[in-house]
Amino acid sequence: MAVAERPEVAMQLNLRPVISFHGVSKVYPTGTVALRDVELAVLQGDFCFLVGASGAGKSTLVRLLIREEVASTGRIFVDGQEITRMARRRLPKLRRKFGIVFQDYKLLSKRTVAQNVAFALQVTRPGQRHLREKVEEVLWIVGLEDKVDKYPDELSGGEQQRVAIARALVHRPRIFVADEPTGNLDPDTSWGIVQLLLQINHRGTTVLMATHNREVVDLVRRRVIAIEGGRVIRDEAQGSYLRPGEATL
Ligand SMILES: Nc1ncnc2c1ncn2[C@@H]1O[C@H](COP(=O)(O)OP(=O)(O)OP(=O)(O)O)[C@@H](O)[C@H]1O
Numbered sequence: 001m002a003v004a005e006r007p008e009v010a011m012q013l014n015l016r017p018v019i020s021f022h023g024v025s026k027v028y029p030t031g032t033v034a035l036r037d038v039e040l041a042v043l044q045g046d047f048c049f050l051v052g053a054s055g056a057g058k059s060t061l062v063r064l065l066i067r068e069e070v071a072s073t074g075r076i077f078v079d080g081q082e083i084t085r086m087a088r089r090r091l092p093k094l095r096r097k098f099g100i101v102f103q104d105y106k107l108l109s110k111r112t113v114a115q116n117v118a119f120a121l122q123v124t125r126p127g128q129r130h131l132r133e134k135v136e137e138v139l140w141i142v143g144l145e146d147k148v149d150k151y152p153d154e155l156s157g158g159e160q161q162r163v164a165i166a167r168a169l170v171h172r173p174r175i176f177v178a179d180e181p182t183g184n185l186d187p188d189t190s191w192g193i194v195q196l197l198l199q200i201n202h203r204g205t206t207v208l209m210a211t212h213n214r215e216v217v218d219l220v221r222r223r224v225i226a227i228e229g230g231r232v233i234r235d236e237a238q239g240s241y242l243r244p245g246e247a248t249l
């Protein structure tokens, strides 16, 4: 059982959830109920997989967390602050707490690797000092120090995802959110990306990764939060993609 599921243990260890959902539901304007009464607590430094069939509600959960969408009911806290009713002007500061990557890399095709990463920092923190060093440091972390001056279309899919990860890391986020980061990659390359996320987690960053990648989830054996029909149906500390007898996701 994860420490986050044992409030008394978390309190003794003086651990406060960095993310918590309390009775959160999301109904889209179309009437689709994408999340139902979600309760969730993630501690600083946790590594969580979010699994579930297509349409289960994983991306919705991610979008609520970064306040790209607003919960219909319930409350969400990030880093001790309630974000559900947070004023729009405070959202940029909230978003800087997150490093976010998606299945598609969303790189700027006319900019080099280094410029893509630097651009993210210039937008979020204009006037940033030591820009070049910061960019080089994150590119080194993701193993792309020799690709700084390449353009995205000169890179493989896995390398492009690494650039996206570097770009997400450059403002030193507390929480790293990856929504199907390996969705377009072959198994070996996917494995490399997951290793990188584990390394980022090892440096103290909380990681939440939505994935359909069964092999990865079953090999890594970290916390697994399974969603079905908008509900959290399973939350295990060293979980697997499926529980024996569970329907194929
Ligand atoms: N913007 C939207 N407007 C209306 N309905 C939406 C919207 N986004 C998602 N949905 C619906 O909400 C439900 C949950 O979708 P969501 O994208 O969160 O699933 P998911 O678990 O991320 O799926 P996948 O594995 O395919 O990415 C689905 O029924 C989907 O059709």
Ligand SMILES: [Mg+2]
Pocket: 058, 059, 060, 179
């Ligand atoms: Mg999704």
